[in-house]
Amino acid sequence: MIRIAAVGDVHVDKDVVGRYRPALEELPDQADALLIAGDLTRHGTVEEAECFATEFGGLAVPVVVVLGNHDHQSDQQEGLTKVLTDAGITVLEGDATVLELNGHRLGIAGTKGFGGGFNGACASNFGEREMKDFVGTSERYAAALRAALRSVEECDALVALTHYAPVPETLAGEPPEIFAFLGCYQLGQAIDEAPTTLALHGHAHHGSERGRTPGGVPVRNVAHPVIKQAYNVYQLLTDTVDTRDTALANA
Amino acid sequence: MTKQIDLEADIQRLLAEHDRIAEQGVTVHQRENVLILGGEVESAQRRDEICRQIAARYPDLEIACDIGITRTQAPAEVEEIS
Numbered sequence: 268m269i270r271i272a273a274v275g276d277v278h279v280d281k282d283v284v285g286r287y288r289p290a291l292e293e294l295p296d297q298a299d300a301l302l303i304a305g306d307l308t309r310h311g312t313v314e315e316a317e318c319f320a321t322e323f324g325g326l327a328v329p330v331v332v333v334l335g336n337h338d339h340q341s342d343q344q345e346g347l348t349k350v351l352t353d354a355g356i357t358v359l360e361g362d363a364t365v366l367e368l369n370g371h372r373l374g375i376a377g378t379k380g381f382g383g384g385f386n387g388a389c390a391s392n393f394g395e396r397e398m399k400d401f402v403g404t405s406e407r408y409a410a411a412l413r414a415a416l417r418s419v420e421e422c423d424a425l426v427a428l429t430h431y432a433p434v435p436e437t438l439a440g441e442p443p444e445i446f447a448f449l450g451c452y453q454l455g456q457a458i459d460e461a462p463t464t465l466a467l468h469g470h471a472h473h474g475s476e477r478g479r480t481p482g483g484v485p486v487r488n489v490a491h492p493v494i495k496q497a498y499n500v501y502q503l504l505t506d507t508v509d510t511r512d513t514a515l516a517n518a
Numbered sequence: 519m520t521k522q523i524d525l526e527a528d529i530q531r532l533l534a535e536h537d538r539i540a541e542q543g544v545t546v547h548q549r550e551n552v553l554i555l556g557g558e559v560e561s562a563q564r565r566d567e568i569c570r571q572i573a574a575r576y577p578d579l580e581i582a583c584d585i586g587i588t589r590t591q592a593p594a595e596v597e598e599i600s
């Protein structure tokens with residue numbers, strides 16, 4: 268059994284430091300890892316990244332994140348990523364990591380993702396340069412997720428971590444007119460083309476918690492205003508035997 | 519007076535693009551002369567700043583602020599994924 272804690276859209280700045288900490292101190296009793304689905308900061312500045320690292324760094328469980336659109340606002344993704352990495356946080360963008368937890372291998376593939384829309388209401392890679400750039404960006408991020416998911420060789424569970432949504436179901440509650448800015452179906456396709464166990468995303472603050480990809484992969488919107496608590500906990504591999512001994516787990 | 523539909527767009531852009539706000543998760547409804555703000559943000563300072571900025575931009579409108587602060591307690595339940 269593996270338990271993963273997840274949240275997105277924490278939008279940390281000075282005024283948030285300390286708010287999550289009491290719940291985070293309980294994390295080791297609740298979960299084996301913490302995944303954060305982007306919008307870590309308000310404006311994507313290095314100073315805000317330092318606040319995020321203060322709040323979400325130095326935990327007793329591994330922390331794996333992707334960036335969100337807010338984390339791109341100041342064009343400082345590199346500096347921001349360095350601050351997080353220096354704090355021991357794993358930042359994924361078009362790549363994957365494998366965590367050894369309780370004798371199980373948990374693969375996590377991540378990307379920010381992008382908008383573009385869903386079946387029946389999506390943008391096409393056609394026409395003006397600006398439109399092709401927009402849809403080309405959706406496709407580039409989806410291809411990055413596809414490659415990241417496929418790069419995980421051996422694992423017992425595989426999680427797709429994005430900021431933008433891979434399905435429209437978890438956007439229910441948002442105005443349908445803006446769905447195309449909240450996610451794209453290409454992310455869902457990438458998730459379905461791999462043996463994905465669970466897909467986590469954020470970004471849709473007024474969306475809903477649960478959905479599934481067309482291929483049947485469970486999707487959870489973990490945006491903080493949606494889950495209304497410090498993090499949610501998901502249990503994977505329920506019927507498996509754990510190896511608590513780290514030496515055995517790594518054998 | 520700004521048309522109602524443009525007013526909401528104008529406020530949404532103010533909230534997203536204003537340097538000290540950067541919020542995309544606030545809802546705006548107008549009922550007669552009252553502007554009702556909803557949604558949740560991460561701190562009381564942010565909620566207050568939103569109300570301050572909107573009041574400064576639209577001094578003729580009365581503002582009802584129903585914006586909440588998202589709770590940060592640890593969860594009591596685990597969801598099994600299958």
Ligand SMILES: [Fe+2]
Pocket residue numbers: 276306335337470472
């Ligand atoms: Fe967000």
Ligand SMILES: [Fe+2]
Pocket residue numbers: 306335336337430469470471
């Ligand atoms: Fe976002």
